[in-house]
Amino acid sequence: MPYFYGITALLFGLISGSGYGQSKIPWLKKQLVSATTDTSRSRLYYELGGQYPDIAVDSSLYFLNRSLVSGRMAGDSFLIAQALWKLGFVQMYYERNDTKAISLFSQCITIAQKHNDNLNLARCYMYLAMVAYHQRTGSWGDLLVKAEAYAKQAHDWQILADVYAISSNIYTYNGQHKQASETIRKAMLASKPGTGHWFSYALDYAESLVAIGQKADAMALYHKLSATKNQLTHDQSDFVHDNDLARLEIGLKNYTQAERILQSRILAEKARIKPDSFHLFIMTRSLRQLYEEQRNYKKAFQIANELADLRVWKSNKEQTIDSRLKMTQLRAALDLEKKERQIAQLKASERQNQVYLTGALLVAVMLVSFVWVLQRAKRRIERQSTELRQLNHTKDKLFAILSHDLHSPVASLKNLLGLTNWGELSQHEFAEATQILTKQVSSLLTVLENLLNWAMSQMGGIHPRFKPINLFIVIDEQIALLRPVAETKGIDLNNSLPLDIPLTADANQLGVVFRNILQNALKFTEPGGQIEVHCTSDSSKFMINVTDTGIGIPQVLLNQLFQLGSSTSRPGTTGEKGAGLGLMIVHELVEANRGGLSITSKEGVGTTFTIILPRSQSIIQAIQPEQLYS
Numbered sequence: 001m002p003y004f005y006g007i008t009a010l011l012f013g014l015i016s017g018s019g020y021g022q023s024k025i026p027w028l029k030k031q032l033v034s035a036t037t038d039t040s041r042s043r044l045y046y047e048l049g050g051q052y053p054d055i056a057v058d059s060s061l062y063f064l065n066r067s068l069v070s071g072r073m074a075g076d077s078f079l080i081a082q083a084l085w086k087l088g089f090v091q092m093y094y095e096r097n098d099t100k101a102i103s104l105f106s107q108c109i110t111i112a113q114k115h116n117d118n119l120n121l122a123r124c125y126m127y128l129a130m131v132a133y134h135q136r137t138g139s140w141g142d143l144l145v146k147a148e149a150y151a152k153q154a155h156d157w158q159i160l161a162d163v164y165a166i167s168s169n170i171y172t173y174n175g176q177h178k179q180a181s182e183t184i185r186k187a188m189l190a191s192k193p194g195t196g197h198w199f200s201y202a203l204d205y206a207e208s209l210v211a212i213g214q215k216a217d218a219m220a221l222y223h224k225l226s227a228t229k230n231q232l233t234h235d236q237s238d239f240v241h242d243n244d245l246a247r248l249e250i251g252l253k254n255y256t257q258a259e260r261i262l263q264s265r266i267l268a269e270k271a272r273i274k275p276d277s278f279h280l281f282i283m284t285r286s287l288r289q290l291y292e293e294q295r296n297y298k299k300a301f302q303i304a305n306e307l308a309d310l311r312v313w314k315s316n317k318e319q320t321i322d323s324r325l326k327m328t329q330l331r332a333a334l335d336l337e338k339k340e341r342q343i344a345q346l347k348a349s350e351r352q353n354q355v356y357l358t359g360a361l362l363v364a365v366m367l368v369s370f371v372w373v374l375q376r377a378k379r380r381i382e383r384q385s386t387e388l389r390q391l392n393h394t395k396d397k398l399f400a401i402l403s404h405d406l407h408s409p410v411a412s413l414k415n416l417l418g419l420t421n422w423g424e425l426s427q428h429e430f431a432e433a434t435q436i437l438t439k440q441v442s443s444l445l446t447v448l449e450n451l452l453n454w455a456m457s458q459m460g461g462i463h464p465r466f467k468p469i470n471l472f473i474v475i476d477e478q479i480a481l482l483r484p485v486a487e488t489k490g491i492d493l494n495n496s497l498p499l500d501i502p503l504t505a506d507a508n509q510l511g512v513v514f515r516n517i518l519q520n521a522l523k524f525t526e527p528g529g530q531i532e533v534h535c536t537s538d539s540s541k542f543m544i545n546v547t548d549t550g551i552g553i554p555q556v557l558l559n560q561l562f563q564l565g566s567s568t569s570r571p572g573t574t575g576e577k578g579a580g581l582g583l584m585i586v587h588e589l590v591e592a593n594r595g596g597l598s599i600t601s602k603e604g605v606g607t608t609f610t611i612i613l614p615r616s617q618s619i620i621q622a623i624q625p626e627q628l629y630s
Contacts, residue, residue, distance in 0.1 A: 042070035042079040057094045081120040084108035118154035122147045126163050161190040181208035196236035203247050222251040239279050262287045464506035464592050471501040478515045490527040496534040504616040509589045516586050517546045517609050525550035544611040552603035
């Protein structure tokens with residue numbers, strides 16, 4: 001396989017240098033003498049550097065470095081980037097120093113990116129792709145994709161076509177002829193029609209069609225090119241122009257015309273003061289192939305000796321190039337091997353560190369978990385200890401309350417029975433004592449019921465039996481039970497509820513709720529006061545208000561009313577006692593029936609207890625079917 005860099009470098013040198021170089025150099029030097037600005041000097045040095053690679057590489061590098069210095073003095077980022085990429089180009093193709101080339105391309109990219117210089121970005125990425133392919137490092141395809149994108153943004157058809165052409169060459173050397181044909185077609189389409197570049201890429205495309213077996217399409221393209229060859233702009237060297245014309249005639253099988261063009265060009269090249277051996281080699285080889293296709297073996301043999309001498313020159317040239325290439329590849333291979341060893345060592349060290357880190361994390365997690373469990377157990381023990389102290393305190397207070405509240409009515413009953421047995425009471429005294437005892441026993445019954453409900457709630461035993469009820473009837477029954485107490489204190493007790501308030505709730509539990517609230521209102525309402533039960537509602541709930549004109553509740557006690565053990569129990573307006581369980585039971589029973597409770601009170605004015613109960617539809621949607629009783 002031909003050496004990709006060597007052939008491409010020489011072709012680039014021919015196109016940009018040898019064809020015009022020897023004739024342009026004197027003119028450029030003359031212009032340089034009269035240049036007055038760093039900008040113009042940088043451009044002229046750049047042009048001179050582009051003319052010298054095939055003549056004297058050192059001179060090319062000298063002029064390009066002078067272009068870089070002048071560009072920096074002018075502060076022109078484009079001229080700086082342009083000089084850097086051209087220096088990289090010469091280092092890569094002529095000096096075979098990929099390391100320097102990569103460094104120069106990288107500097108160019110840094111400057112070009114800062115100033116959105118898409119043209120020089122496209123150039124640098126294109127040649128970096130060639131370095132990547134040459135050294136078998138990196139992804140040359142990704143680099144060419146970047147070069148293509150920047151070339152499109154630069155709107156420079158020539159650099160875009162060059163990107164496609166290089167990609168096609170790589171595909172060709174990889175044996176991917178179909179991809180090569182498709183890509184060189186893009187180069188042709190990207191080129192400006194009628195230019196020498198377009199003509200060269202079109203010939204490349206025709207030859208690629210022959211390579212993939214599409215000879216008819218190739219011949220059709222050759223005929224189209226033949227019709228336009230006389231209208232081409234002369235934008236390439238004479239050698240490239242004549243060589244392309246010979247390629248066209250060979251494609252059309254016009255061997256005589258092709259022979260005439262090649263022989264004329266060979267004679268012109270030999271007549272030069274310093275003939276270009278590469279030009280002679282390319283054209284002599286094409287001429288021999290032409291004779292072999294004609295089966296004119298006599299002429300082929302005659303030109304073989306001349307070609308042999310040129311082959312020696314080419315061999316020496318390629319040996320120099322190949323030796324540098326092999327050194328570059330060897331250095332790259334050694335660097336790659338060294339990096340792979342370092343990566344392997346780093347991975348082994350990383351795995352070991354991961355094992356240590358994992359072990360340390362596990363130990364840390366275990367320690368944290370152990371500490372967390374200990375802290376949680378400690379908090380649970382402290383919480384249980386606090387709850388136990390509270391329960392013991394509540395138990396002591398509850399027993400004290402119960403012993404006091406139960407003792408009075410039981411002692412009174414005992415005394416009454418004793419006096420009755422002894423016949424000491426008159427009929428009137430017995431009736432009065434019975435009335436007092438009835439009141440005390442009723443209070444005792446309420447205390448026992450509240451105690452029973454509280455005990456059930458502590459054991460999780462409060463389970464409402466939801467069914468349709470009439471709240472007016474439930475409350476009216478409780479008022480009837482308490483009316484004697486109200487009449488004794490001269491309190492006006494009224495049920496102002498609508499006759500039909502449909503609810504779904506537990507009637508017995510709501511009875512306990514309202515009995516306790518009404519008893520509490522009677523207890524703290526002065527004789528002659530008033531207690532009223534009334535109702536408001538909205539679309540989702542009923543608000544049952546129990547309002548009294550009693551002594552009110554101090555603000556400091558309001559937040560403690562529903563806590564067992566709090567010192568909220570007070571004697572009533574006529575000395576009535578309480579166990580302190582009533583309101584706590586009220587709160588728990590209301591919540592069990594999916595309701596809510598609020599209290600507003602003002603000392604000396606009165607208190608309002610508001611029981612909020614949801615309408616039947618809300619309850620039916622919220623509870624489980626098994627909780628609903630018919």
